[in-house]
Amino acid sequence: MVGLNGQGVEVSSLLLVTKSISLRGSFGASKEELMEVLKLISSAKLVPKLREIPFWDVPKGLEDIKKNKVEGQDRN
Numbered sequence: 001m002v003g004l005n006g007q008g009v010e011v012s013s014l015l016l017v018t019k020s021i022s023l024r025g026s027f028g029a030s031k032e033e034l035m036e037v038l039k040l041i042s043s044a045k046l047v048p049k050l051r052e053i054p055f056w057d058v059p060k061g062l063e064d065i066k067k068n069k070v071e072g073q074d075r076n
Contacts, residue, residue, distance in 0.1 A: 013055060 040046035053061045064070050
């Protein structure tokens with residue numbers, strides 16, 4: 001999960017893979033709220049809709065968000 005900060009971020013895909021690193025972030029939620037959501041997901045009380053895209057397609061994925069093409073996204 002990646003949050004938005006208005007700037008680009010450089011990430012080493014080699015480091016992500018070799019260290020088994022997962023990216024997570026939040027848009028409009030506190031750390032406590034994010035932790036609560038992760039608990040709900042881990043207990044299967046909340047099942048998120050996920051769409052995986054290749055890392056190199058992230059720019060297109062962000063464009064899809066801007067164009068409201070992402071199912072389940074609340075932009076209000």
